Amino acid sequence: MADKRHVVFLVDDEPIQNEMLKDYLSERFKYEIKTFDNGEDAIKAMEQRPDIVVLDYHLSAHNPKAKNGVDVLKEMKQNYPDTRVIMLSGQDKLEVAVDSMKYGAYDYVIKGETAFTRMENILSNIGEYYKIKFLNNTYKKTIILMSVVVGIVILLSLYLVSHMKGGGI
Numbered sequence: 001m002a003d004k005r006h007v008v009f010l011v012d013d014e015p016i017q018n019e020m021l022k023d024y025l026s027e028r029f030k031y032e033i034k035t036f037d038n039g040e041d042a043i044k045a046m047e048q049r050p051d052i053v054v055l056d057y058h059l060s061a062h063n064p065k066a067k068n069g070v071d072v073l074k075e076m077k078q079n080y081p082d083t084r085v086i087m088l089s090g091q092d093k094l095e096v097a098v099d100s101m102k103y104g105a106y107d108y109v110i111k112g113e114t115a116f117t118r119m120e121n122i123l124s125n126i127g128e129y130y131k132i133k134f135l136n137n138t139y140k141k142t143i144i145l146m147s148v149v150v151g152i153v154i155l156l157s158l159y160l161v162s163h164m165k166g167g168g169i
Contacts, residue, residue, distance in 0.1 A: 084106040
């Protein structure tokens with residue numbers, strides 16, 4: 001398997017939350033993890049094409065002018081639709097979770113004592129998806145290559161048979 005290092009962005013305006021989650025995930029995964037304390041900086045860095053973004057819903061606690069998580073989510077999904085965005089929020093309101101999913105969030109996790117374990121499970125599932133996707137692409141390329149080889153063998157056989165009948169050998 002190609003050794004592409006997967007990139008994860010953690011976006012939360014609480015630096016302690018970002019560092020704790022980064023430490024937790026770094027112990028369990030070999031992802032390149034980058035942290036951001038606001039959505040605007042994370043959006044600017046999206047050119048790095050992260051595989052996964054963990055995004056806080058309420059990003060304006062310290063800066064009232066900052067975009068909230070749903071606005072950041074919308075912009076990320078509009079420009080980078082293949083990036084998996086997981087909302088991680090203290091908001092346990094159903095309508096917030098539904099809005100997040102409506103705008104393209106892969107999952108919604110409520111901050112609390114089980115949040116990190118839940119994040120680990122979600123990232124494991126996404127990792128399995130990438131493995132299956134890689135294997136599927138490898139399988140498709142192998143089938144195409146084998147089809148070409150079989151075609152060449154058939155053409156070569158027909159060529160040899162036609163020259164044998166023609167008295168060439």
